[in-house]
Amino acid sequence: MNCQTVQKQITEHLATLGSGVPPKTETHCRNCAECRAFYQAQRGLFAALDAGLQNLANEPMPASLVPRVRAGLQQIAAPRSSWTPGWGLAALAAVAVVVVGFGVVRTRHTQSDPASRGNPVAVNRLPQRVGPVSSDRRMTLVNSPLGREHGHIAVRVAKTAEAMPEVIVLAEEREGFARFVDGRTRQQTAAVLPVGPAPNDQPVDVALLEIKEVKIEALDPTAEQVR
Amino acid sequence: MQELVLNPPGRTLEQVSGQEGACRGAREEFELRLAECGTLAFRVAQGVLRNAADAEDVAQEALLRAYRQFHKLRDLGRFRSWIVRISFRLALDRWRSQRRRELRETAWSQPVFASAPTAEEVAASNEFQARLERALDELPEKLRLVLILSAIQGYTLEEVSRLLEIPVGTVKSRLFFARKQLAEKLK
Secondary structure (H helix, E strand, O other): OOHHHHHHHHHHHHHOOOOOOOHHHHHHHHHOHHHHHHHHHHHHHHHHHHHHHHHHHOOOOOOOHHHHHHHHHHHHHOOOOOOOOOHHHHHHHHHHHHHHHHHHHHHHHHHHOOOOOOOOHHHHOOOOEOOOOOOOEEEEEOOOHHHHHHOOEEEEEEOOOOOOOEEEEOHHHHHHHHHHHHHHHHHOEEEEEEOOOOHHHOOOOOEEEEOOEOOOOOOOOOOOOOO | OEEEEEEOOOOOHHHHHHHHHHHHHHHHHHHHHHHHHHHHHHHHHHHHHOOHHHHHHHHHHHHHHHHHOHHHOOOHHHHHHHHHHHHHHHHHHHHHHHHHHHHHHOOOOOOOOOOOOOHHHHOOOHHHHHHHHHHHHOOOHHHHHHHHHHHOOOOOHHHHHHHHOOOHHHHHHHHHHHHHHHHHHHO
């Protein structure tokens, strides 16, 4: 056996995780100083290589990893309904309620002025009726430009002294709301589902909404009723 | 004040509550595997990146990605293999990105490599570790992954074979070529 062949065999044997070398190779190394030195060097190299790989591959997992993953799981698991507006939009709706109020009053005053006969769309096209529903609930309705984008219109149903709740509609939603009421009253009913996280993981609460009568009023209680 | 939505027909209460129940079951199953697979994901990433902070980020991302697709996994026995693949792939992507950035930043200078000391001195040397890591970076991906997994304590060739879903003979073969190439680069 020549030294080149032996040295190649030594490398390949050590590369296969072998601890010793074949007998012929060992015999040659006993008689050849160069190959004996090569064998010692290669053993040291592979030992260092294995030690280095062990250091690399066995670092303990950081204690913070599992809590970080759990926090990520919470975010993934938190329900986000595609039917609800973002909370930013809800805040905008709260602000818009005030705007609608002013808008309605302004429109009415314009109407009473003989010089200006603007016709609020929502007022003229609501011949139908909205029946009583659970008060203090916000209804999210469909069939509006905003609703078509998000699948709903946000309106608020507030408590009143009367049995019939109020529905406050954003200014830009008046036309959509009118179309909605026109459409829904032909069907007479619509399914409702609560959205957003239910308190204390309670089951979802489903109720039917029946629209019987719609009456448009200004937000200003001192103003006369529009209809 | 509760918020309601007027819903078009077709989406039932059962559909809503059934989805919530399925999510809870998947979450519990995943949590059972989290500690063990977290370690595996981290070590695979660490083997590629050699930076604990980066490896932790990659491991987190790998685990969250696995969770998002967990409901699609029909055979839970394959979950660890899955984690290995995701973690390795993400670690490689990050490693390549870092490397491109380093090459851009050091394009004006050439790295200086010291000559190799004797084999006896080598094992205690940080310089050898740096050379080993550079050599590891130059290995093909398949060889690199086999080398990293086989170096993890407690992982036999059979275990590596199961994780990578390849025959034991293929594992041995890849290990052989990987170690041989490393020895060539490091001598």
